Ligand SMILES: Nc1ncnc2c1ncn2[C@@H]1O[C@H](COP(=O)(O)OP(=O)(O)OP(=O)(O)O)[C@@H](O)[C@H]1O
């Protein structure tokens with residue numbers, strides 16, 4: 001071999017190595033990108049077998065490479081519905097269509113919502129396989145539900161405020177007329193006594209409308225440092241008077257202080273203690289616990305991080321079945337004959353206006369626990 005040929009070969013070899021290196025780097029980079037995608041991604045070949053799956057997908061569905069969907073994946077939610085939908089969507093994607101849809105899956109112990117896109121992998125015009133992604137939209141959906149609920153409460157408040165206002169005016173007219181009548185019929189003792197009764201009833205009714213207006217009043221709560229232990233003790237005593245429900249109140253020593261609208265906070269715990277007592281049909285025991293809680297991160301997509309006073313109101317009643325648990329904070333949702341279904345809607349609206357959050361957990365054998373997080377000073 002001549003010297004020049006040798007040199008040429010060496011240059012070529014170096015070049016090939018350089019290229020393979022670049023290829024390896026690029027592959028590694030692609031793999032990293034693939035693995036760090038925050039959504040499921042998978043690719044299926046023409047035979048309908050998985051040939052690629054990122055980490056997120058493996059975590060959610062288990063390892064599926066080389067398998068077909070019906071054998072590979074472990075689905076706990078409505079197996080058949082999911083399987084037939086997959087079949088249909090995959091078939092359409094193999095026929096060249098991009099399929100989009102919203103689906104819910106039961107993953108890692110909770111129901112999560114996904115936007116799912118399945119699209120053909122094309123080589124020229126030939127379909128070589130299909131590619132799918134699942135993007136988690138659970139938190140967005142949750143937010144939309146919260147906004148909708150806030151709007152419902154808002155319109156309910158406006159409605160209540162409107163009624164209270166008009167009713168008040170009507171009462172004023174009645175009271176005006178009675179005072180004129182009082183003067184004119186002053187000599188008639190019986191008429192006068194009756195008019196005094198009308199007046200007293202009107203005053204009571206005005207008290208009621210004022211309460212309604214206080215609840216409906218828009219705007220931030222009037223905050224002051226609240227003596228939570230006393231407030232809790234008083235509320236429990238007041239709500240359980242005349243019932244045979246027992247109670248147990250535990251307050252952590254050195255409880256952080258809370259700045260809140262005292263009247264509104266009373267309403268919160270009145271409703272929770274009342275619900276607990278009603279659930280246990282006036283028997284059983286309501287346990288209330290107040291503790292200092294530092295949240296390192298956000299809890300339930302609603303509250304934190306930060307310092308909170310956590311008040312738990314717990315009962316050993318019949319609990320709330322899972323299909324109802326998601327609805328108890330809705331205005332007008334009630335399972336009671338005489339219930340208006342406003343108690344928990346008011347609780348949630350007040351607590352959230354204070355920058356806190358309320359959570360409900362329940363099981364049929366252990367009863368119900370309501371957790372109220374209030375921002376601490
Ligand atoms: N501690 C509890 N145990 C069992 N079920 C509960 C409990 N608290 C609330 N619930 C359920 O949630 C529903 C809604 O409660 P909420 O307080 O909003 O309305 P209500 O008590 O039915 O009526 P209102 O409070 O307006 O008088 C109740 O009807 C009940 O089904």
Ligand SMILES: [Mg+2]
Nearest residue numbers: 271275343344
């Ligand atoms: Mg109630």
